[in-house]
Amino acid sequence: MHLIAIGGSDAGISAALRARELDPSVDVTVVVADSYPNFSICGIPYFFSGEVQPWQSLAHRTAADLEATGMRLRLDTFATSIDVSGQRLSVRDANGSESEIAYDELMVGTGALPSSAGIAGLDTLGRTTACTCCTMGDTFALDQHLTDRDPKTAIIIGAGYVGLEMAEALTVRGLKVTQLQRGPEVLSTLDPELGALVHRELDGRGVEVVTNALVESVSRTDNGLVVAGRHFGDAFERTADLVLAVVGVRPNTDLLERAGAQLGAGRAVVVDETMRTGLPHVFAAGDGVVTHHRLLGVTYLPLGTTAHKQGRVAGENALGGSARFAGSVGTQVLKVFDLVAARTGLREHEATPVGFTPVSTTAVADDHKAYYPGAQPISIRITGDSKTGKLLGAQLVGARGTETAKRVDTFATALFHGTTVAGISDLDLSYTPPLGSPWDAVQIATQRWEREHAKVQVNA
Amino acid sequence: MHLIAIGGSDAGISAALRARELDPSVDVTVVVADSYPNFSICGIPYFFSGEVQPWQSLAHRTAADLEATGMRLRLDTFATSIDVSGQRLSVRDANGSESEIAYDELMVGTGALPSSAGIAGLDTLGRTTACTCCTMGDTFALDQHLTDRDPKTAIIIGAGYVGLEMAEALTVRGLKVTQLQRGPEVLSTLDPELGALVHRELDGRGVEVVTNALVESVSRTDNGLVVAGRHFGDAFERTADLVLAVVGVRPNTDLLERAGAQLGAGRAVVVDETMRTGLPHVFAAGDGVVTHHRLLGVTYLPLGTTAHKQGRVAGENALGGSARFAGSVGTQVLKVFDLVAARTGLREHEATPVGFTPVSTTAVADDHKAYYPGAQPISIRITGDSKTGKLLGAQLVGARGTETAKRVDTFATALFHGTTVAGISDLDLSYTPPLGSPWDAVQIATQRWEREHAKVQVNA
Structure with a gap:
C-alpha cells in the first residue's frame, strides 16, 4: 500500500x-x-x-x-x-x-x-508585491527586499486577516503603513460596527487606514510604487516604497x-x-x-x-477508514496589535440566502467581574434566527488578555451542535471573579439578544 | 400576583x-x-x-x-x-x-x-475561624480581626477552592500561611497529578502545605490557636495566630x-x-x-x-413559564496566584458508580504556537468511557494568561451536548499563532486520549 x-x-x-x-x-x-x-x-x-x-x-x-x-x-x-x-x-x-x-x-x-483581484500591473511587480504570505519563497524574497532596499513607507492593499497582520508587522518593523480597503470598513469578515473597533486600534498604532478605496493598478515610477484607483468615485493615487496586495486567494x-x-x-x-x-x-x-x-x-x-x-x-x-469531515462553522480569529477579533457562524447577509431570518444584537460585557482589577470590555455581536431562535453566529472583539479567542470557541462548539441562542444560557461555563462572571460574557450577550428578539411565553 | x-x-x-x-x-x-x-x-x-x-x-x-x-x-x-x-x-x-x-x-x-467537618472546638471560636466566606457579616468580622489583632501566622484547614483563594489572600496580606489538607493532595476536586501542580505553585509562593493532615480539634491557648490532629497516623499540633476552617458547606x-x-x-x-x-x-x-x-x-x-x-x-x-434547569456538568475554575485550575464533567471515581468504564490520559500542550513569544504549557487530563468513547470529563491546569478558563468551557459545551472524545477533533475552533494552534490544545489532549484508548477501524 x-x-x-x-x-x-x-x-x-x-x-x-x-x-x-x-x-x-x-x-x-x-x-x-x-x-x-x-x-x-x-x-x-x-x-x-x-x-x-x-x-x-x-x-x-x-x-x-x-x-x-x-x-x-x-x-x-x-x-x-x-x-x-x-x-x-x-x-x-x-x-x-x-x-x-x-x-x-x-x-x-x-x-x-494569491488572487490579483483584477489589479493591473500586479503580476509584473513580482513576488515582493503580490503577497499573500503563502510560501516561504515569497517570504524570503520580501524579507530580502526589506533588508536590501530599506523601504520607509508601505501600502497594503486589503484589510483582511493577513493584510492586518502584515500592517502590524511592518509597523513594528518601523515602516509607515497605509492600509487600503475596498469596502466601508476594515476586516470585512465582521460587521462594520465591530470592524470599526479594529479600525480604531490601527489608528491608535499609526496605521493610516483608507476605506472605500478601489485599487485599479499598481505601477513602478522613479518616485516609488504608485497605487491608483478610485476613492468614493474620485480618482486617487498613493505612492510608497513598498506595496503589498493581500486581496484573497x-x-x-x-x-x-x-x-x-x-x-x-x-x-x-x-x-x-x-x-x-x-x-x-x-x-x-x-x-x-x-x-x-x-x-x-x-x-x-x-x-x-x-x-x-x-x-x-x-x-x-x-487506508480504508470511514471518517467524515464534520463540517466547518467558519471560526476565525485575528490578533492585531493588542486587539483580538473573532467570529464563528454566519452574519446576516450570509444567513438570509440559505433561508434564515437573521437578526443581530451587540452587547458589551466585561471579561471578568468589574470589581477585580483589570476587567476589560468585550464587544459581542450575536446573530440568531428570529423565527426559530437558532443561534446563527457570533462576532467578538476584545483586548488581548480577555480570553476572547477561546470565548469564540464556546460559540463554535454550541453552533456545531445546532443550539439556540437561549440554549447558551443553559451551558455550564466556568466562573471565578478574576476570569469570568456568573453569567459569562457570552451569556450576557445571548441574553441581550433574547430580550430584544425573543419573547418567552409566560401566563402570569 | x-x-x-x-x-x-x-x-x-x-x-x-x-x-x-x-x-x-x-x-x-x-x-x-x-x-x-x-x-x-x-x-x-x-x-x-x-x-x-x-x-x-x-x-x-x-x-x-x-x-x-x-x-x-x-x-x-x-x-x-x-x-x-x-x-x-x-x-x-x-x-x-x-x-x-x-x-x-x-x-x-x-x-x-459552613460545615465544621467534625472538628472539635470550631463552634466555640466564632465567626473569625469557621470561615467559608459565606456572608458579608463574617467578612467584616474577620477583616476587623485582621486589623485589630494583626496576626502574623495563619493555618487554613482545607485546600479546596475557597481555602486556596484565602491562602493566596492572606499571603498577599503578609501572613505566613500553613495549609492543612486531609487528602493526599491539595484541590481534591482534581486528580492528584494535576493537584500537584497547584501544590507546587503554593510552595513557590511561600505557603506551607501539609497534606494527609486530619484535623481533630482547634483550641485557644496563651500562645495562640492550636490545631491538633493526626498526620499519617501520628499526632501533630500546629499553633498560629489565626485559624480558618474552610471545609465545605x-x-x-x-x-x-x-x-x-x-x-x-x-x-x-x-x-x-x-x-x-x-x-x-x-x-x-x-x-x-x-x-x-x-x-x-x-x-x-x-x-x-x-x-x-x-x-x-x-x-x-x-410566573407560569415552562423553563427547565438543563443540568450541570460540574464546571469549576480557580485562580490561585498565577495558576488557573479548572475542571468539568467527571473524574474516574465519579464516573464508575454511574455505569461508565472511565480511562484517563494527561497531555501537556502549549497554549499557542511555540514559535510565537510567550507560549506556556497547559496540562489537560481527559477522561472518557473506554467502551463508547464518550467524553466524561476534562481537567486543566495552566498559567494565568493561557486562556485555560475558557478552554474548559469548550469541554463544558461539548459535554453538555454529549459528545465523544473523538468528536472534540471535529470542533471548528479558532486559530491564530499568538493564541492557539491549528489543533487547539484541547484537541491535542483528546487526540492523545484517542491514541491511547481508542482504536480506529481501518481496513488497510
Whole structure:
C-alpha cells in the first residue's frame, strides 16, 4: 500500500501523519513543491515583525521530524499530472527531470494561490508585491527586499486577516503603513460596527487606514510604487516604497482539473465529506477544495484549521477508514496589535440566502467581574434566527488578555451542535471573579439578544 | 400576583430579576437575612487580599439598582416559617418583631452553611475561624480581626477552592500561611497529578502545605490557636495566630424541611428541573437544593453559576413559564496566584458508580504556537468511557494568561451536548499563532486520549 500526498502544507502533511499514525506499515510519500514542508504559513507575519526568529522556527515539524514518523519526503518536486486510471503521478524535480510514481491512493493538497483581484500591473511587480504570505519563497524574497532596499513607507492593499497582520508587522518593523480597503470598513469578515473597533486600534498604532478605496493598478515610477484607483468615485493615487496586495486567494485546482475533477463552489474542487474527489483513489483536501459548512452547506472557505481536519479525514480514508469531515462553522480569529477579533457562524447577509431570518444584537460585557482589577470590555455581536431562535453566529472583539479567542470557541462548539441562542444560557461555563462572571460574557450577550428578539411565553 | 424570593444571594436575586424582566407588572419581594443583598460571595477572598476595595464594590448590584428594577427588598429580615396551605411567610425583622407576608408564589434560596467537618472546638471560636466566606457579616468580622489583632501566622484547614483563594489572600496580606489538607493532595476536586501542580505553585509562593493532615480539634491557648490532629497516623499540633476552617458547606434546609419539603442527595431539598419543591407554590434554588447533573443524575453540587441558572428558571416558572434547569456538568475554575485550575464533567471515581468504564490520559500542550513569544504549557487530563468513547470529563491546569478558563468551557459545551472524545477533533475552533494552534490544545489532549484508548477501524 503506497499513499502519495501532494502538498507540504496543512492538508498534505495531516493526511500523511494520520495514515502513518493509524498504520505504521503503510508506505507514505509526500511530494512537496518547495524545500519547506510543514511550515506555519499563518506565522509568517510574525517573522516579518521580528517576533519569530529564525525562520526555521516556523516549521510545525522539521523534515527530520516528519521522516522520523516513517514518511518519505520528495522536496522541490512539482506534481505535473495524474494518470488516474494507471494510478501514477508525474513529477518534475528541481533539475527539471520528469518521472512517474505509482500510488495506490493519492491525496492532493495543492492549496490556493494569491488572487490579483483584477489589479493591473500586479503580476509584473513580482513576488515582493503580490503577497499573500503563502510560501516561504515569497517570504524570503520580501524579507530580502526589506533588508536590501530599506523601504520607509508601505501600502497594503486589503484589510483582511493577513493584510492586518502584515500592517502590524511592518509597523513594528518601523515602516509607515497605509492600509487600503475596498469596502466601508476594515476586516470585512465582521460587521462594520465591530470592524470599526479594529479600525480604531490601527489608528491608535499609526496605521493610516483608507476605506472605500478601489485599487485599479499598481505601477513602478522613479518616485516609488504608485497605487491608483478610485476613492468614493474620485480618482486617487498613493505612492510608497513598498506595496503589498493581500486581496484573497483562489483555489489551486490545475492538477486535479486536468485529471478530470469537477469544480464547484468558489471554483474549488468538489469533494464529499470523505474527501473523495470522485476520481478513483484520488482524495483532496485543504484550500483547493470546497468546504462543507454546517450552516451553509457546500461553500468555499479556505482555513488552515479546516485543512488540518480534512487532511486527517483523507489520510484515514485512504487506508480504508470511514471518517467524515464534520463540517466547518467558519471560526476565525485575528490578533492585531493588542486587539483580538473573532467570529464563528454566519452574519446576516450570509444567513438570509440559505433561508434564515437573521437578526443581530451587540452587547458589551466585561471579561471578568468589574470589581477585580483589570476587567476589560468585550464587544459581542450575536446573530440568531428570529423565527426559530437558532443561534446563527457570533462576532467578538476584545483586548488581548480577555480570553476572547477561546470565548469564540464556546460559540463554535454550541453552533456545531445546532443550539439556540437561549440554549447558551443553559451551558455550564466556568466562573471565578478574576476570569469570568456568573453569567459569562457570552451569556450576557445571548441574553441581550433574547430580550430584544425573543419573547418567552409566560401566563402570569 | 405577588412573588416572594427568600435570600439575597444568587438564587433569590436571579429569580426576582427574571420575574421582573418577564413581567414588569408582577409584585416581587426579596427577603434578605442581612443588609447585603446581591453581594459577590466569590469575591470575598479578593477583598481580604486588598485587590477589591472598598467592600461595597463586591455588590453585583446595589440595593438601589435592585429597587430600580421594581422589586421590593426586605433587608435584615429572617424568614422563620412557611404556612404552605395559607400561602403566608412568617418573618422576623432586625428588632425582633414577627410578621406575616402573603404570597402567590414563593421561591426559597436560603443557600448553604459552613460545615465544621467534625472538628472539635470550631463552634466555640466564632465567626473569625469557621470561615467559608459565606456572608458579608463574617467578612467584616474577620477583616476587623485582621486589623485589630494583626496576626502574623495563619493555618487554613482545607485546600479546596475557597481555602486556596484565602491562602493566596492572606499571603498577599503578609501572613505566613500553613495549609492543612486531609487528602493526599491539595484541590481534591482534581486528580492528584494535576493537584500537584497547584501544590507546587503554593510552595513557590511561600505557603506551607501539609497534606494527609486530619484535623481533630482547634483550641485557644496563651500562645495562640492550636490545631491538633493526626498526620499519617501520628499526632501533630500546629499553633498560629489565626485559624480558618474552610471545609465545605451543607445545605441550609431548615425552613423548607419544617414546611414539609423532602431531602435528597447531600441532604439538600429535593426539587425537579422546574425548581418546584413539591409543596404547592413553593420553588427553591441554589446551594440549598439538589443539583440535576447531566452525567450523574441528581446529586448535590453547590455552585454560584448553578444557583444563577436555577434561580432564573424558578423566577420564570413562578410566573407560569415552562423553563427547565438543563443540568450541570460540574464546571469549576480557580485562580490561585498565577495558576488557573479548572475542571468539568467527571473524574474516574465519579464516573464508575454511574455505569461508565472511565480511562484517563494527561497531555501537556502549549497554549499557542511555540514559535510565537510567550507560549506556556497547559496540562489537560481527559477522561472518557473506554467502551463508547464518550467524553466524561476534562481537567486543566495552566498559567494565568493561557486562556485555560475558557478552554474548559469548550469541554463544558461539548459535554453538555454529549459528545465523544473523538468528536472534540471535529470542533471548528479558532486559530491564530499568538493564541492557539491549528489543533487547539484541547484537541491535542483528546487526540492523545484517542491514541491511547481508542482504536480506529481501518481496513488497510
